[in-house]
Amino acid sequence: MANSGSIRIGVIGGGQLARMMVPPAIHLGLGISVLAEAEGSSAARAADAVGDYRDPETVYAFAETVDVVTFDHEHVPQPILRELERRGVSVHPRPDALQYAQDKILMRQKLGELGVPIPDWATVADEEQLRAFIAEHGGRAVVKTARGGYDGKGVRVVSEPDEVRDWFTALAEDGHGGHLLVEELVDFVRELSQLVARRPSGEARTWPVVETIQRDGVCAEVLAPAPVANPATLEEAARIGAVVAEGVGVTGVLAVEMFETRDGRVLVNELAMRPHNSGHFSIEGSVTSQFEQHLRAVADLPLGATDMTAPAAVMVNVLGGPEEGPMPVRYASALAEHPRAKIHSYDKQPRPGRKVGHVTVTGDDLEAVQREARAAAAAFA
Amino acid sequence: MANSGSIRIGVIGGGQLARMMVPPAIHLGLGISVLAEAEGSSAARAADAVGDYRDPETVYAFAETVDVVTFDHEHVPQPILRELERRGVSVHPRPDALQYAQDKILMRQKLGELGVPIPDWATVADEEQLRAFIAEHGGRAVVKTARGGYDGKGVRVVSEPDEVRDWFTALAEDGHGGHLLVEELVDFVRELSQLVARRPSGEARTWPVVETIQRDGVCAEVLAPAPVANPATLEEAARIGAVVAEGVGVTGVLAVEMFETRDGRVLVNELAMRPHNSGHFSIEGSVTSQFEQHLRAVADLPLGATDMTAPAAVMVNVLGGPEEGPMPVRYASALAEHPRAKIHSYDKQPRPGRKVGHVTVTGDDLEAVQREARAAAAAFA
Known part of the structure; x- marks a missing residue:
């Protein structure tokens, strides 16, 4: 062979x-x-x-x-x-591309250059500057550290500047001279994610746009495809994904997380340059999973088809709870109750709120699939 | 979790x-x-x-x-x-069950006890006994060694008893006192395989009956589900699979290989007590693959659903050729030409006729899927 x-x-x-x-x-x-x-x-x-x-x-x-x-x-x-x-x-991804996923201020600057729609943003060096931004944006704003955030860490929704005083103190010496990123609080109807894979040669493939549902800043569920009524919204999300992938020169898998706003716009929220939680559905839900595609892309091998394997796929994360409980017993009963659910256990020590696994269900009807995936994830939690 | x-x-x-x-x-x-x-x-x-x-x-x-x-x-x-x-x-499987997959004479005896339809057979201790069996069965017969055969090894179709003289000589000392197994040469229209998984607790699940296409005694292709016109044939194959799984007390995955005869009967040919080449399609083609199910079964965990993920799945084996060729180049071009094919490389040194990988394609139409899987496998060979 x-x-x-x-x-x-x-x-x-x-x-x-x-x-x-x-x-x-x-x-x-x-x-x-x-x-x-x-x-x-x-x-x-x-x-x-x-x-x-x-x-x-x-x-x-x-x-x-x-x-x-x-x-x-x-x-x-x-x-x-x-x-x-x-x-x-x-x-792969190359450092020139990866810097935009490592530093949210660089990312906003780059997305601005690319002409991609993003929320209003600024860098702020002190509480006075932050107070002014909040006042201009309806009394609330989202403050982020440029580096090191994930799963809701490094992100705070604030109405008073002293809510991030500790960050200003801690960051006084960082690469941006102690600047924080502040953004308007977007009035969104749903969050979307566009996954793109791109090879060094430039070949790129996208998966269907998905909806991500967050709880406490952490991805809770992913619905594939996104149940968006307006096809133009999906087209705009796909267009943005392609522009960003090419514009930052990513190699491997890129996740572009976006807001669908109440007034029908699509705004980029975050970028990740690696397989992403919003793409776990693709292990069973796509002809080529994001993990296989990432390997192909970084090895500069031809990319696989990204059609869905079923009309609908829903992924639900399983988070660690306050106690471990009688694990093998619950594991077996959850498998017994949900024979169509695909179980993924990360073999991680459970801690409250820690992602320790996920469940994916595929099928014909998104709502039925979502119910089954939620029930299965609950049985494991 | x-x-x-x-x-x-x-x-x-x-x-x-x-x-x-x-x-x-x-x-x-x-x-x-x-x-x-x-x-x-x-x-x-x-x-x-x-x-x-x-x-x-x-x-x-x-x-x-x-x-x-x-x-x-x-x-x-x-x-x-x-x-x-x-x-x-x-x-798992327990030695009491595994013995029937290890020894074809014990297997025929057990299948007979279970009342499962099998080809006419006998044990023969010398060329004279074999000559008599051949004469009674139309001048040709299939001779098998009781132990050690696979992929066509240990199986010969003969018309003269001296065609297995070497086996009689070599086997004079084995556990059956030098007996070989001889069977009628079955006039079949197709070969079928029924996969069954069974837990120590007795819970069992079956996959759809598949057709296996052999070349030179080696599995070449598997069509799932088997394109059998008569539903009664599939029911009979499934019935036999269930009787055998329970009758031999298998734990883990069992493959029951069968002939569909020209006169509409279903006869058991071979048993395998492990994941089997006829079940590789299930990695992409079934909600639960034979490999996942085998792990669940031997660990005595509840079994997963075995519905197909698409109306049709075809697996084509890739055999090693006489030379290696420019591997990375062909690998990349094969991936490029067949983005929907799922490639499995076993990372084995190619030798002529050795199974070194397989390709599976799933889709709506069995014939279209078969064409694509054959083309993809040919591109890798």
Whole structure:
């Protein structure tokens, strides 16, 4: 059989995204190695190395064992990534693209240059500047740290500037001179996500636009395709996804998270340059999953079809609870009650609010599929 | 999240069947360990141990590291399996069941006891007995060694008894006193396979009956569901599958290979007690794949739904050719030409006729799906 030859993909970061890249690597016959933060990480099955991704020598040594370096997260420092490229290592997404996912202020600047619709925003250096922005935007605003946020961390909705006094204090020394990002609070009817995969050669494929439902700043559910009444909205979301993918020169999977506003506009909220929670449905719901596509894209292999495998797919996250409970017993009873649900356990120690797994159900009717997926996820929680 | 607790499944044998058990183990959050024959085996990703499955101490030491032992093949000697059970190890399928897949003469005896329709058969101890059987069955017959056959090995269609003289000589000392199995040559219109999964508790699930197309004694294609005109034929195949699964007390996945005869009967040909080539379509073609179901079954977890995910699925094997060719180049061009094909490479060194991968395509129309799967497999070969 013509096979993949010697292509070995190195993933920096040992979380569930790296873990879910392993099955398609096995099927495609690609080698995969993971540089995990710690023994016992979610991607432990594939964790060929354990070490600190902030330590340059650890990363350089790992890169020498693989053909292409990609990521489970966006936290590897730019100087390390640029040194990898200088040494001739194939890094995807490239640091030039990844910087926009690493720094929300750079991202807003770039999206502005690309002419992509985004919420009103500013950088603010102190409480007075923030107070002025809030006053101009109806008395409330969203404040974000430029770096390090995820799953609702680094994001606060505020009406008084002193609600982020700790951030101003802590950030006085950062790369933006202590500036925070502030944005208008968007009056949205739903949140959308457009996944795009793009190869170094420029070939790109998109999945159907999905709706994401957040709770407490964390993705709770994803509905595929998004139940949007107006086709123009979906077209606009797809157009934005394509413009951003090409404009930032992403390689691998890009998730463009967007708001559908009450007045019918589509505004970009966040970017992620890796497989994303809004694409987990694609493991069963698409001919080619985001994890398989990411591997193909970063290895510069031709991309797979992204048609849905069923009219509807719904993914529901399972979050850790306050206690573990009698695990094997509940696991078995949940499987018994939901034989059509596809269960994904990340093998992570449960903590309250921590994503420890997800459930996907596919079928003909979105509402029926959603009910089944919710019930199954609840049975595991 | 309620998870699988500490269940770790140990697979003896490091071929592609063990390899394809790893992805569902990752998704379900089950631990999986593989005792492979050699470094660099197909299941190398999960090969936690390398050793000889015929060496009792190697197998006992491996079993101590896992919660349940199952198999990639049927070759582990009965005394080792029975000693594992005596030591309290959970072994699935159990040796009492597995013996019927290990020994074709025991299998025919058992199928006869169960009242399942099978071809005329006999054991023969010398060329004279074989000559008599051939004469009584139209001048040709199928001779099989009781043990060790697979993929056409250990099977010969003969018209003269001296065509298996070497087998009589070599087998003079075996457990059946040198007897070979001989069967009538069945005039069939198609070969069928019924996959069944069964838990120790007795819960069982079946997949739709499939058609298998063999070339040179090796499975070439699988069509799911089998394009059988008469529903009674499918019902009979499913009935036989259920009777055999229960009758031999299998745990895990059982494949019952059958002939559909020209005169409308269904006769059992072979049994396999593990995931089987005729079930590879289920990775994409069924809500629950045979590999996931096997893990659930041997771990005594509730079984998943076995509905098809599309009206039709076709799997085509990719066999190694006489030369390797420019692998990475053909791999990429094959992916480019067939974006809807699901590619499975077993990461095995190609040898002429060796199964090194397979391709599955799903869709609405069986003939269109078959054309696409054949073209994709040809592009990789």
